[in-house]
Amino acid sequence: MSRRRRGPVARDQDTTPFGAILLRLCDGTGALGAALVDQEGETVDYAGYVDSYEIRVAAAEWRLVLRTLSFSNIRAWAATRQLFVRCHQRSFAAIALPEGYAIVLQLSARCFGLSERALAEATRELCAEAGLELPREGRAEHWSRVEVRPLPNDPRRPAAVWVGSTWTRVEVLGRYDSKQLARGELGYRARLASGAEINLVREKLGRWYAEDLPEH
Numbered sequence: 001m002s003r004r005r006r007g008p009v010a011r012d013q014d015t016t017p018f019g020a021i022l023l024r025l026c027d028g029t030g031a032l033g034a035a036l037v038d039q040e041g042e043t044v045d046y047a048g049y050v051d052s053y054e055i056r057v058a059a060a061e062w063r064l065v066l067r068t069l070s071f072s073n074i075r076a077w078a079a080t081r082q083l084f085v086r087c088h089q090r091s092f093a094a095i096a097l098p099e100g101y102a103i104v105l106q107l108s109a110r111c112f113g114l115s116e117r118a119l120a121e122a123t124r125e126l127c128a129e130a131g132l133e134l135p136r137e138g139r140a141e142h143w144s145r146v147e148v149r150p151l152p153n154d155p156r157r158p159a160a161v162w163v164g165s166t167w168t169r170v171e172v173l174g175r176y177d178s179k180q181l182a183r184g185e186l187g188y189r190a191r192l193a194s195g196a197e198i199n200l201v202r203e204k205l206g207r208w209y210a211e212d213l214p215e216h
Helices: 017-029 052-070 116-130
Strands: 033-037 043-048 082-085 091-096 102-107 143-146 148-151 154-163 166-175 186-192 197-202 208-211
Touching: 017 033, 017 043, 017 102, 017 116, 033 052, 043 052, 052 082, 052 091, 052 102, 102 116, 116 143, 116 208, 143 154, 154 186, 154 197, 154 208
Parallel strands: none
Antiparallel strands: 033 043, 033 102, 082 091, 091 102, 143 208, 148 154, 154 166, 166 186, 186 197, 197 208
């Protein structure tokens, strides 16, 4: 059995809101593990399907790499906000946050990408929980992962979306065509029963995301 199919590993520290956010990030991206690390390389919290020591060491190491790049004389390197390393046995991603914090993810072998919508949602939630200013690049769009009930005869076409605490019927108005849609993704422009219009995207892993979904 692969490590990805196991349940989350036993924790050696109390659960925090950060851990819940990181676990949702793992589920939304297929990551094996994720950690929030501070500017000193200390893990604030972690989640996932790999040993806690393993993800903590990886988080400290890749936070150090981001710090090293920030002092580079090469302007493009010094401005690095995201770092992806693709390897034969495992891959990693490191995403810089304000005030020296970072998200580090351990990915599957040869992986070289992850859901930008899942990452943006996690960044937004982590910054709100930690009282950090949201990075500029995270303010342009507001995607949130949602539960979608598809049509009985077409699992890739939405019939209802969970809003607040109930299922809300959606009317598909047409396709949502965007340069941001990756290969294998489907996008729809849809209207809720309330009359509000939203964009819905089904990603390759079968996760659904809505843009600017009303709170209720």
